Amino acid sequence: MPATSRPAILVSGSAAGIGRATVERFAAAGWxxxxxxxxxxxxERAVAxxxxxxxxxxxxxxALDVTDVEQWHRALAEFAEVSGxxxxLLVNNAGILRAGRFADVPLAAHHLTIEINVGGVVNGCHAAYPYLKATPGAQVINLCSASAIYGQPEIASYSASKFAVRGLTEALELEWRKEGIRVQAVWPLWVNTALLEGNDTTSASTMGVRLTVEDVAEQIFDIAKPPSLVGRALGRVAPARVHTxxxxxxxxxALTADLVPSxxxxxxxxxxxxS
Ligand SMILES: NC(=O)c1ccc[n+]([C@@H]2O[C@H](COP(=O)([O-])OP(=O)(O)OC[C@H]3O[C@@H](n4cnc5c(N)ncnc54)[C@H](O)[C@@H]3O)[C@@H](O)[C@H]2O)c1
Structure with missing residues (x-):
């Protein structure tokens, strides 16, 4: 099928929250x-x-459950039918959070967090690779989190899952850059979404929930833009940005963690x- 002239983005977990705002932002730009x-x-509501x-x-x-790679293959094939x-751009956004003191959270909830937040990204990157490779200038943006800066009590397995997303992003950024696929991650602190419902944490009360879904979507849109002429010139001498x-x-x-001893x-x- 012929490729369309519009760029195409697929976002996992985009019926609500940050994912929903992200598809809205890119649709507004004609993607x-x-x-x-x-x-x-x-x-169905979002598409309508x-x-x-x-x-x-x-x-x-x-439908896409990111933990099921067969569903990824089906979703990508259906999407490619329309996008030519x-x-x-693939945005690995689907994620869950179950807050609480580690031993009070059921073990199954810890495992589900890892399965969705890490397994879902591994599945997404693996299944999407042939499509990304076939699309000049393709990109992946993963939803990481400020909880990947330092391990966070009360959200231990969530924080660990985002450290894994951080590692996967860094590894694929190096591995896929030679193949023309750019890989990045965005790191929001607390954002006002359903993810936080029933998930009170000391960190959210100390730091506040200041970000909106539109803030995160705008950041994703911004880092997905092709670099300007100046950016391209700088890119030849400066290292590529991986995390934002x-x-x-x-x-x-993030800056503090980079500058101060652990x-x-x-x-x-x-x-x-x-603590
Ligand atoms: N809200 C925050 O404070 C915050 C901060 C940093 C990072 N993030 C990350 O942003 C991403 C989106 O979070 P959000 O705040 O928009 O959450 P949200 O709960 O508002 O939306 C998450 C979406 O993912 C979907 N989803 C859940 N499990 C899924 C699965 N197995 N397969 C496919 N879809 C699934 C849900 O149905 C929902 O539509 C997550 O990866 C989250 O970890 C959120």
Missing amino acids: LVGVYDVDVPGV ELEDVHGAGAAVGG GRLD AVGLPAKAL FLSREVNKRINH
């Missing part, structure tokens, strides 16, 4: 957006609303978490 989520009524605002054919979508095989913290508090935490990072995090 073909793929809305995929376990929440099928949510997907996106088409209402941006016109028929602006969005496609369907193009996958300019979202919002001032997350940027400050015992001071631990001290900062001890205070944030009142």
Whole structure:
């Protein structure tokens, strides 16, 4: 099938929250957006609303449980039918959080967090690789988190899952750059979404929930832009940006972790978490 002239983005977990705002942002810029989520009524609602605002054919979508690689293959094949095989950007966004003191959270919830937040990204990158490789200038953006700066009490397995996303992003950025696929991650601190419902944490009360889904979507849109002429010239001498913290508090935490010895990072995090 012929590739369409529109760039194409597929976002996992995009029926709600950050994923939903991300498809909205790219649709507004004229991209073909793929809305995929376990929440099928949510997907149908999102596609209908996106088409209402941006016109028929602006969005496609369907069921996707990111833990099931067969569902990834089906979703990608369906999306490619419409995009003409193009996958300019894959955003691995689907994720869950179960907060609580480690021993109080059921073991099954810890395992599910790892399965969705890490397994889902591994599946997504693996299944999407042929499409990314076939699309000139293709990119992957993974939803990491400020909890990958230093391990976070009360969200231990979530934080560990985001350290894994961080590692996977760094490894694939190096491995796939030679193949023309750019890999990055965004690192928001707390964002006001359903993810936080029933998940009170000391860190969220200390740091506040300051970011909106639109803030994160705008950051994703921004880092997905092709570099300017100046950016391209700088890119020949400066290292590529892999991680982007979202919002001032997350940027400050990331910078602190880069600059200070690890015992001071631990001290900062001890205070944030009142541990
Ligand atoms: N909200 C925050 O404070 C925050 C901060 C940093 C990073 N993040 C990350 O951003 C991403 C999106 O989070 P959000 O805050 O928008 O959450 P959200 O709960 O609002 O939305 C998550 C979406 O993922 C979907 N989903 C859940 N399990 C799935 C699965 N197995 N397969 C496919 N879809 C699935 C849900 O149905 C939902 O639509 C997550 O990876 C999260 O870890 C969130």
